[in-house]
Amino acid sequence: MTRDREAAPTETTAELVRAVRLAEGAFGAADLEVTGHVLVAARRLSGGSPQCSGVRCWELVFKPERLVPNSPDELVGAGGEIRFTADLDAGEAVFTGFGD
Amino acid sequence: MGGHRRGEQVPDERSAVRHAVRPVDRARPQVPTMVTTRALERRQLLQLQRAAGNTACCGLVGASRTAREAVSGGDEPDQLLPEDGAVRTHALEVSAEFAGGSTTPGPTRVGTSDHRPAPGVLAADQAVGPTGSPTVHSGGGNECLPTLPQLDWDVQDAGTSWRANVVAMRVGGDIRITAWANAPSSMTAPNTPNPVDGGNINNATGSRNRWQFVIDDMADYDSASGGGAGPYWHSTAASSAHEWAHWNSDLLRDAIPTANWTGANTDIDALTVPKSASSDAAAARAALQPGVDARFSTFLRAFATRWNAIINGTDKPGRGGRGYAAGMAVLNGHISAVRGYASSKGWTGGGSP
Numbered sequence A: 001m002t003r004d005r006e007a008a009p010t011e012t013t014a015e016l017v018r019a020v021r022l023a024e025g026a027f028g029a030a031d032l033e034v035t036g037h038v039l040v041a042a043r044r045l046s047g048g049s050p051q052c053s054g055v056r057c058w059e060l061v062f063k064p065e066r067l068v069p070n071s072p073d074e075l076v077g078a079g080g081e082i083r084f085t086a087d088l089d090a091g092e093a094v095f096t097g098f099g100d
Numbered sequence B: 001m002g003g004h005r006r007g008e009q010v011p012d013e014r015s016a017v018r019h020a021v022r023p024v025d026r027a028r029p030q031v032p033t034m035v036t037t038r039a040l041e042r043r044q045l046l047q048l049q050r051a052a053g054n055t056a057c058c059g060l061v062g063a064s065r066t067a068r069e070a071v072s073g074g075d076e077p078d079q080l081l082p083e084d085g086a087v088r089t090h091a092l093e094v095s096a097e098f099a100g101g102s103t104t105p106g107p108t109r110v111g112t113s114d115h116r117p118a119p120g121v122l123a124a125d126q127a128v129g130p131t132g133s134p135t136v137h138s139g140g141g142n143e144c145l146p147t148l149p150q151l152d153w154d155v156q157d158a159g160t161s162w163r164a165n166v167v168a169m170r171v172g173g174d175i176r177i178t179a180w181a182n183a184p185s186s187m188t189a190p191n192t193p194n195p196v197d198g199g200n201i202n203n204a205t206g207s208r209n210r211w212q213f214v215i216d217d218m219a220d221y222d223s224a225s226g227g228g229a230g231p232y233w234h235s236t237a238a239s240s241a242h243e244w245a246h247w248n249s250d251l252l253r254d255a256i257p258t259a260n261w262t263g264a265n266t267d268i269d270a271l272t273v274p275k276s277a278s279s280d281a282a283a284a285r286a287a288l289q290p291g292v293d294a295r296f297s298t299f300l301r302a303f304a305t306r307w308n309a310i311i312n313g314t315d316k317p318g319r320g321g322r323g324y325a326a327g328m329a330v331l332n333g334h335i336s337a338v339r340g341y342a343s344s345k346g347w348t349g350g351g352s353p
């Protein structure tokens, strides 16, 4: 029995990693700090979006680390989300708004 | 910082202060005083119920503090509650304790019979509502992060035994509200809409201040596609309403009663040790502590599970969350005002610049 059940990277893996890197790179352009934020949601917008030139389009949501619990008995903090849409065909991510 | 742009203007706390009603930490009154206080509370509540049309809190104070009523759907709008601080405090406490409570009827321990409890029993018999309020911060994003509730309890003499007695269940945490850009006379964005002559709404093609663009940017706040605040048009009042909905509705009216605080309070108050085993109150407290801790921990786990389920499950645009509903209600007011202004000018068309 193998401990590591990770599959080899796929095209999806590569797309998501690239989308995250594009979004993290877009914090600065939106005058926001990437440090201290963690990814809490990622969704492929399979039909595209107004922010994307094609259908390789991802929505990514980040949240301050301090609002994310370290155990199930701790409370998640409401709010603090920062949203981006990453356009892989254009090679860019744009800030689309805040949560809360 | 989440939701906080570098170099943003100093936040305006006015809207936060307006909502920052702090329930009073009430020391448990002595019995003679309590009768007077409870009679007063009953009168205030009845007035409040009539004003608000709210049946969820009827008959609670002075009748059966363990009576519970199921949530009948949605939160009562805060604006229905009087602005008077004292009355509002009662309303918050009652809502926190009962509205949205367990749908399982609890035991009725204070009835209309002529039963006279032994000294000490009456005080121990009362359910205790949550007390405390969040610390409100300006800036640093828009957030609501409660801390786990804390329990205060003491030991009461119950004749041949010592009884645990809940004194308080204290809630706290942090709310952060960051002022949205607000330049009422400047054709800039991000901004807060000010649809008046000399304001910041226009009908210029390609402008982010064009009326329909402004409406569109606010209208998607609570929608699954492209929702959330801004990126260009929003208001501090909407953010404030959102965060206080987390506190007043998700925390006080849902997570605490759903985790069955009333039951936990009842169970802790029922814990006793015989005086034959504990010679004084200090010894009794040590003997009661494990049982109190165990029951309160069960409540805390249920509370954390419920709060996290609410936030993780609904606190996203278009997911039915109370925070987004409260914020959207404020934005709908802005949208109506912008639309009315555009209509008065005879403007048509004009979406994305």
Ligand SMILES: [Zn+2]
Residues within 6 Å of the ligand: A078, A079, A100, B242, B246, B315, B323, B324
């Ligand atoms: Zn929220």
